[in-house]
Amino acid sequence: MALVPRRTAASPSASSSARRGARAGVAITVFAAASLVLSACTVGSYDGDRADGGGDFADDGCTSVVVATSSEKVNMLDALAKAFKESPQHDALAECATVHPINVSSGDATRFLTSGGDWPDEDRRKPTLWSPASTVWTERVAAAASPALVGEPVSFTHTPVVFGMPETMAKALGWPDRPIGITDLERLCTDPAGWGSVGKPIWGSFKISKTNPNTSTTGLSAILMQSYEASGKTDGLTADDVAAAEEFSRAFEECVIHYGDTTGKVLNTLYDDTQHGAGGSGYVSAVALEETSLLNYNLGNPDSHTVQPGETLTPPQEKLVAVYPSGGSMWSDNPVTVLGADWVTEARHTAGEAFIDFLATDAAQRILPEYGFRPLDESVPLGKLFTEEYGVDPGLPAVTLPRPGVDVVSAAIDQWTQIRKPSSVLEVIDISGSMDDGIGDGRSKLDGAIEGAQTTLEHFRSTDEVGMWAFTTGAKAEDGMNLLSLRDVSPLGSERERLASSVADLRYAERYGTPLYDAIAAAYDEMVDRAEPGRINAIVVLSDGQDTDSKLSIDSLIARIGKSSGEGGGDAPVRIFPIAYGDGADTAVLQRIAEATGGQWFDASDATKIDLVFASVINNF
Template identity: 75%
Template sequence: MAPGSWRTAARSDSPLPTGSALRPRRLLALAALLTGAAVALTGCFGGGGGNGADGGTGDFIDDGCTHIVVATSSEKVNMLDALADAFKESPEHDGLDTCATVRPINVSSGDATRFLTASQDSWPNENTELWPTLWSPASTVWTERVAAAGSPALVGEPESFTRTPVVFGMPEAMARALGYPASPVSITDLEQLCSNPRGWASVGKDVWGSFKISKTNPNTSTTGLSAILMQSYEASGKTSDLTSADVAAAADFSRVFEECVIHYGDTTGKVLNTLYDETQNGAGGSGYVSAVALEETSLLNYNQGNPDSHTVQPGETLKPPKEKLVAIYPEGGSMWSDNPITVLGADWVTPEQTEAGNAFAAFLQTTAAQRILPEYGFRPLDESVPLGDLFTGEYGVDAAGPAITLPRPSVDVVSAAIDQWTQIRKPSSVLELIDISGSMDDPIGDGRSKLDGAIEGAQSTLSHFRSSDEVGVWAFTTDIESEAGKGIAVLRDVEPLGSDRESLDTSLDDLHYATRQGTPLYDSIALAYDNMVARAEPGRINAIVVLSDGQDTDSSISLDSLIAKISQASREGGDDAPVRIFPIAYGEGADSSALQRIAEATGGQWFDASDAAKIDLVFASVINNF
């Protein structure tokens, strides 16, 4: 088994722990707040494992100890669970009047920032036992943003305990085509490949097609935020003292860079999963993506056979990819995710939890704790601790990299970079295809039907799109027909959104009164795909979002024929303007296997909304890709 893979804490990948629920109206208000800032709720509250918890599904086990939760970015859940076990045996724990049980839960750095900025007296989870005492985002950038929003006491005094650089992961063959490892590769080198219409042919690789980058949304992701700051550093020629004026001057450089983006993943894990599946099921290489902006620790997990950095379960065997990714430490420098931890000054944190939280934070600085970090692909701050076997070329990294460290800019510069990205990010053309079959009347347990949840999820994400983005909405069931074909109702053609948000909101409300019959899922996807392929343009993210709660019951085309159709279209001239499908498997009856195959055939991603009450969060996570 690969180093660091022995932890077996049960953890959920869903946005909320099973058994917990959000107050529906409060959730909708919160979702509207976050998506209004172009933020999606992604991967929140996936529970940690042992340490007195019931497997990540609800309350702590009653062990007589003070219970404290650490809200942390996903890649640290496994490591913090191991650190929580070690803490129990530490002098820092022995010094407490009452024993303490620590439990990590997964909340993206950007989402936690919005939650804390919005409220100091509550947390959006009905289960108060899972409200955090400690917060460990991937970067101090996020704690500074909360403090700058008027809540410095809330985030206390963050202190880093580990770090990992932001790199560009590239398939080894592609990196070697750019001179790796003998010659350093710069962000300018990548930008030139983006701007050159010949793509990979410009460096002698005619059959590789265009150069494609995957990045995450900087509103929720530290790697996405670091990447746009690194672009500004590169364009300015600076290695320190980045200013808002530098960011503004870098707009054209960064815009070219964004044009290479295949789509903005909500997490690097989903992109890496798609890449991993393509390499394992093919000849070893993949044309899906050329470079992925990610943290070094995520690259290490990928090369061990754990592309989404999930918790390895008992009996699970990791299988390394056929072609590893190698870390490109940009010649102009890398930013680091410095992974602070802080005790929150929130109203819900008790004095006993504050004391235990401070003890755990102190323990993380000890040599005993620092020795655990490299097992999970993180670099210790204690320089006396060896990095170990993971930090070698075998796993695609260079223990001596990066050569240049780019400092974290001030809060106003970070804000300027995020605001700029909102304007220059790659434009999108998205068709939302919504199932309105009879089963959509089923309740989802929070006073809403499945259809209510789908409508409200779609409405709450409209503010994510710019007026220049193209948005269309179709609904499908049997016994209806439109100019788009049988089984389709066109609520809105795919066209620039402009000032039509309110009218589209009203059109979505009309679905409450629509006829609801059978489920021609495959036929509807085929019609939507033909429509989008015919109008797809290079330089845009062309995508279909499919929401379905059931099995196909009424299509004339089979699943295999649909897969063959969209796979062929993707191969034949689809490299310049691919149409990717992002299905949402909605409720327990959804055909997750079929929807996953459909997504994979186009290089898209599928999303699990088997807990239908979480559809608001999942819908926002999907839209975060555009």
């Protein structure tokens, strides 16, 4: 089924359109309170297979209404879906309906909807509803594809974009008594003394974590907030303003440690760092994130995963506090809409409209604060989460920055593509014998790895440094036994096609054992020797199995890579980003390797999703 505006199902009825206009005034006094658990499903940037972090939804005989949503809202929407079942809006339906939330990042959903192809999942999990984090994404789909495809989006909750800082660091900048602006952060970024400029030289350089604006609402909001700050405006941002802000934004990007596909992965690394007594200064100084994600972190749920029955959350040793920039914050307005795709049947369309109507009721709005989201209805009490104890101020932000037009958003993303921090990345691919195994979609594991690696090349600029190695026992190259060098790390230039062709040749390479630790050690030595300040220096490792042939032990490898590549270990740290490929990969070891370097590991246990996982990994650079 193609992603085209639906013509076979009926358009929204006049009565449903009238209800949509009256939603803001609807108030039902029934209250179905959710338990105080801030959680969501975060399994990579696309998790269409799972709505609860590990389970699946079965046919219960009711009309199935799948809602594709950004990760931080999955568990909240699950609670809202349960309350919907008891609502007058549900009772008015001719037949019962069940709402199933699935996690799809806002940027990925936008890409799927504008590509003109099919939604990458089986039919029963194709979404009826879409709820990205911001209307920015629905507007981009309307402009790039068709307004009919995204229907009539309506916001049902909101959360401001802030900078989360370890409390001790925020206090060093005068928080909470002194307003802190993005310009203050930019000065810390560009000052060679870093934290020393405010009397804290032991903390080193000022480090920011941001997400990729092509896939993340917070990443997109952050670059727009930078342009607002540079222009001195709080309204009416133009494409010319974005252009004039280029040097300011470029300086700001220089202190980014690496770009992530989700804030959850960054917060996980920070949380692990603090729990081992490192505080937080070693990894990152400030994280651009939504207020709701900060609340999750302070409750002990840094990646906003679905909290299982009996699970105990442990708050971090040092909480993050929300710095609401003095120049203003953008808000994630969390719209929801019925898609005009051809798989949305009349029954699903009607049920989806009913659920949207329910979200505006008092019963639904009272559930939102329990999950760290602010209700649109200001008469609804925020509750105990929105307090200084959890690092937030319900009276802020004092200034709201409006969402600019589609042309301005596009100009900001295009600018970021040119000014983002440069990368130096070495991709290391396992080509052992098990890579010949099929993955169930007509491809072998090696086919999937090759295609994923080739796709990543489109992400890099010609000035970015890119290298590609492969490893298996018996291979011989200048870089060492068991290694094949397809390309040394150097500026990519105009060699995308040549490198893509070299990667394709791996199909014909001899394949034996898996010297994983030795290959990582060699790659690490190579990158440390050439790492430079001012670049994101990284290694991407893909492996589908356990180490079988290394001379080096895992403990020796960890000691080697962990000694100097943490963020506090120098001006040019080398981080490792492993991909656990297929159900035979040694996930525990790969996770340990990532954590030792301040990197992140990625789960491609469903090998058919390797293309999407590769896309998530490359969003860090």
